[in-house]
Amino acid sequence: MAVVGAVTAAIAGLLLVLLLVPVATSRVAPFFWLDLVAFVGLARSSLRCRRRFTRRPPVTLLEVFQGHVRRRPRWPLLLFREDVYTYEDVDRWSNRAARCFSRLLELQPGHAVAVFLPNDPTYVWTWLALAKLACPMACLNCNARGRALRHAVATAGATVVLAGADLQAAVEEVLPALQRDGIRVFYLSSTSPTPGVEALLPAIEATSDEPVPAHHRAGVTADSKAMYIYTSGTTGLPKAAVITEMKLMMVANLGRLCGLRPDDIIYTTLPLYHSAGLLVGVGGCFEVGATCVLRAKFSASQFWNDCRRYNVSVIQYVGELMRYLCNTPKRADDQEHGVRMALGNGLRAEVWKEFLQRFGPISIWEFYGATEGNAGFINYTGKVGAVGRANVFLKTFAPFELIRYNVEEDEPVRDERGLCIPVRPGETGLLVIKITTNTPFHGYAGDSQKTEKKVLRDVLVKGDTFFNSGDLLMIDHERFVYFQDRVGDTFRWKGENVATTEVEATLAMMNFIQEVNVYGVSVPGCEGRCGMAAIRLKAGATFNGESLYAFTGDTLPSYAAPRFVRIQDALEITGTFKQCKGNLVKEGFNPDVIKDPLFFRDDKKKSYVPLNPDTYAAILDMKLNL
Secondary structure (H helix, E strand, C coil): CHHHHHHHHHHHHHHHHHHHHHHHHHHHCCCHHHHHHHHHHHHHHHHHHHHHHHCCCCCCHHHHHHHHHHHCCCCEEEEECCEEEEHHHHHHHHHHHHHHHHHHCCCCCCCCEEEECCCCHHHHHHHHHHHHCCCCEEECCCCCCHHHHHHHHHHHCCCEEEECHHHHHHHHHHHHHHHHCCCEEEECCCCCCCCCCEECHHHHHCCCCCCCCHHHHCCCCCCCEEEEEEECCCCCCCEEEEEEHHHHHHHHCHHHHCCCCCCCEEEECCCCCCHHHHHHHHHHHHHHCCEEEECCCCCCCCHHHHHHHCCCCEEEEEHHHHHHHHHCCCCCCCCCCCCCEEEEECCCHHHHHHHHHHHCCCEEEEEECCCCCCCCEECCCCCCCCCEECCHHHHHHCCEEEECEECCCCEECECCCCCECECCCCCEEEEEEECCCCCCCCCECCCHHHHHHCEEECCCCCCCEEEEEEEEEEECCCCEEEEEEECCCEEEECCEEEEHHHHHHHHCCCCCEEEEEEEEECCCCCCCCEEEEEEEECCCCCCCHHHHHHHHHHHCCCCCCCCEEEECCCCCECCCCCECCHHHHHHCCCCCCCCCCEEEEECCCCEEEECCHHHHHHHHCCCCCC
């Protein structure tokens, strides 16, 4: 009886501890259980992905998709305009395309194919078709033109370009150069508007939709290249981030981690050539068996009408998109919708609050991550303005650090030992993530120099290696993580990354420009930073606003063309001959403060025109749309 009594007492004591631990931890560490649950979810997701690749043959995202085809063939996968494409429909289209590509294009496993398509179902079944042939897909930015477009194709090593007929002008601009390089170009359309370029859709439609033989994918592993997504270089010289089969699977699981369910209908207006739209949105549907509503382009005025029309339950966003929605005229039915969750990144705190107040209690899952990065954050607590939490569990899985950074010199600050210096809570620092087997960095295709530039060595101890995110973040005293800014040569505008060095290289080709320094300036009411260029003219030359406008329109995407120009007699540089941007950024574009000539990109006059106080006031009052 004494033993039984002792056991009973022990059990009672254990129960008491289990009851008291949550109370104690809620006072000492109020987010302990949320942190633990989030980490368990992350660990389970990682384990599930890794187990899939230990099977023989390995289970890739393609096989996960095909599992849904077998189990729920008639479940809708894509909703586009008036059309409904079931899982079976998309699978059969991809079978036809894969067989056609294999026969007519003579594609072999490992051959990269560049895809230059807008948002529509063709993009999705083309992706699956190439996956069934084990051919990596290079996702060309639809805004890329001229030199940037040719460079993107070459970087991926693609010998075939599959384009949309509505991108005819861009195709024809580079077609002679591509043909000289032995690169074949085809339209995925019924007819071709370009002489000498074949339209493949008739041949695809006439091809059998029987499953593609499995031998094409016999050599696929977790480390096989699945696709290339271009990042931070779409303004001039794109960088093709390598997406492996494992990374593809991990990113597609992001939606599941945030609560995406098989019965969800997710609405994406984000471009499919970016990882958010393609991997998180469509890939997330492949992972859980959900439905995706595709729209060719974002429309603020039609956004909520579409959500009601398609019974949308989950929306994807970037910060700028949410601001556009908040800027639309208020309507009585603003909260009459079925959206329960928003998934995205770049949402500023003030827009976040306004969005919830106006459109209702939608669960917002803000995340942080770079396309080429080796880890990221998810804001699983709903803390307004944060991108995640630096909890103790996460650091064991993906070791990271915020280190001191000299923005002017564009390099980390090091101590007397040559090691980087971690910042304290509340201080801004450069995010670096340790490169390990759990968090590998695969770099960029065809550019070992840019790959090496993203690797930071001797960070915390001699010999270690970290991925340099290029982003400045801050962790507060409660361990919440906040995005602050991008460092060096990149800033964000209109939801796109703009690499200033590449814009500078493009502008330097103008015959009246001697030197140019491109940077981003803050504009009231706008997300990110707006492009501005400080220019030193060649001796005896004069500034020509019309020719600069025409030149930038031809050579740069609209979001990369500087909206403001400042003419200077000399550009400030550091002792190591690096251009100084800090003072220029601080001074902005105020004509009452800056004595240098200032110009504004006027789309109506198709020229850079003098920036006067009235125009400046209209921009500040948000009466002039940038």
